[in-house]
Amino acid sequence: MSSKNPRRAAFDILLRIEKEKSFADILIDHELSKDIIKGADRGLLTELVYGVLRRQGTLDYIISQFSKQRPEKLELFVRLLLRLGIYQCFFLDRVPVSAAVNETVNLAKELAPRASGFINAVLRNADRGRDTIAYPDRAERPAEYLAARYSHPAWLAQQWCDQLGLEAAEELAAAMSEPPPLTVRVNTLRITREELIQRLAGEGVSCSATSWSPDGIRLNQSGQITRLPSFRDGLFTVQDESSQLAPLFLAPGKGERVLDACAAPGGKTTQIAQLMQDSGEIYACDVNNKKLRLIKETCDRLGINSVRTFTMDATAPSNAIKETTFHRILVDAPCSGLGVIRRNPEGKWSKSGDDLLQLARTQVSILENLCRYLEPKGTILYATCSTSVQENEYVVDSFLAQHPEFVVEDLRPLFPQYAPLFTERGFFRSWPHRDGMDGFFSARLKRK
Template sequence: MSSKNPRRAAFDILLRIEKEKSFADILIDHELSKDMIKGADRGLLTELVYGVLRRQGTLDHIIGQFSKQRTDKLELYVLLLLRLGLYQCFFLDRVPVSAAVNETVKLAKELAPRASGFINAILRNADRNRDNISYPDRAENPVGYLAVRYSHPAWLTRQWCDQLGVDGAEELAAAMSEPPPFTIRVNTLRTSREALMARLTEEGINCGETRWSPDGIRLNQSGLISRLPSFRDGLFTVQDESSQLAPLFLAPEKGDRVLDACAAPGGKTTQIAQLMGDSGEIYACDVNHKKLRLIKETCDRLGIKSVRTFTMDATTPSPAIKEVTFQRILVDAPCSGLGVIRRNPEGKWSKSPEDLLPQARTQVTILENLCKYLDKEGTLLYATCSTSVQENEYVIDTFLREHPEFVAEDLRTLFPEFAPLFTERGFFRSWPHRDGMDGFFAARLKKIK
């Protein structure tokens, strides 16, 4: 079988993302599964796709410094080729500039032959004048500076500046432009963290303990983890450290009946089962019935028996739980995903600030619908992977105003060992630059009457 050019494959994936709003991880996994890209080229493909998406704003700014034609007026093929070439020139140390330019021009002659000369000129000119590229002034225009220098939408860097100040926002913007850590969670029903780390070392994987999660392990690589014998044996599942903390704050007990209302793909569901010793009942629900298959597959691989799956729209009453109440409810609400944009960098370019209020209204609706299924003295944990106040504190405050039978519990009192991760209101909020994990929020609500 002949091998495939990783740069051409990266171009094809970026093109599909632009045209179809597809997800980078799914397209990359599909391409690599064909086994037509070999050896180090597999890593290069992944680096090019994610790198271009993470640095797209900066790359377009550089293009704008050297192109007489506005970036948004360039043909899509030309724009993608320039991004690919410039990313290699400016952000990939292991690729010589001459090779980056030559390979990009070679690809241009195949895909956009009339523009190959233009692309060659832009790449070479940008390389020669890299020290003369101008950026917005940090003091006069911090929002624009952070947006261009670290490649994020300006509306988002403005939010970060409001939340963290300019210095904190810059630290966050820098972190959000880098690859995220790769974290797994031990299946404690079958092994311990120490035993799994020893097993992973035998399998050639360097790893270390997470700082906060007692069951988390950080790996020095992602690769095809599913091919590891320890994965096939159900000893772990992939889950970011911030996500691993939410079930801990829900604190399910053995024998509880728990509703995981927006459960797919099942990371928190299976962790809840572990915390309960695979006892009691866990109702794992999702609006997309196809995603329930992912939960079932993960439960089967991990050997978990206490989970039942149902299709359910969390915004409306469901026949599946019509006569059922729960001691614990987890609402991992659908959100903008602003806390995980370094994992899904394509998403930051398709979002806008206008998306947040409708999202928040949906989140409130979900809480309004699900709260009636909670037992008296029951616990509801609301969580998102968003950094936005509008999707977090605003949602909780809106819900509590209409529901005096609920109170927000102070996580600082309940979980003092995690105190640095909690806000002054007792909510959980993690920041990638500060905590080394995804941006995440959680509030714990108690039904008092």
């Protein structure tokens, strides 16, 4: 991936994602860090990779309309080249169709020369026939319609229809296909939100305060965040607004002992420290020792001293915490990530509905294991970035069925200022199409 051509670099990244199940953000950051791709081409590379991943289902559906072979039957190189070409023709207004076709065909001559004529024909036929594309009937086959029109797995589209009804499911599907907002959290140990907004404006960043989080700022344009002086000075960290609300619902107090059981990369950990005014003890644990370095680096940059990191499998008893008990425990459980697929679109193509059952079992086992470390009258906040009921309400109910010493705390009377974000059972549940945040879930459990 050393080419100066952003289309070739995008192809190489998409190929690695297909073959190695790699993460798009890591591969893009690695490519851009070489500083070989310059200027506007850096933005084009990012747009092509994320755009193709977000719209992959729709791109394949369009290809199927103009190719005698179904996309899944095509050679991988050919399929990826067609996706890149179709994406530019249909979804990139600033790239002329002629340029999109020519650039893709030139790339095909280099990477798949025998298929270059076929690729040229499919792209030109798709452009000429774009008004003839017929999507599945919305009323008779709603899940298939949403899957093809907005590029999501059919099983997920069906799940959204069952949860929300077709109208809201379509709004959600549309929102999940768009680029997400970029939100940061102010380091209130060093600066106020109003002061940081002024500081960012002075650094040429257009931004505004978030609607729900008292410490959030939405950046309308920023360039590379890590190069901003305010980032280097530890005045903020990147964190979506929905994620910023979970520590607020945990409500840690000064001097308490808190466990963040699945802590990496540390956004919520450092927010808990801020809420505690960097006092007390915060145990930040994760099963991946390498990811703990991210937490330490963030704490150092933000000037936080109350966090201790440990390697720990949250599903099993650990020597890291031994006989320690905690006033509060945050379980930001490993999940499907269905609520953040607009940020990590590669994830939606590597999962199936069957995966949710295994994830739910793991989530229950984490709660089962960690509840023993909670003090009497202590609080557990269970959270996921998933939209599925199976990973959220069902997990909470399964845990409560085995642990009558715990009860759900209704968040509505505790946090009335967030009332529109709570469900009828007092859980927090945010939706991108409704709230402008990632899909997130939180339930507060208290030991009697």
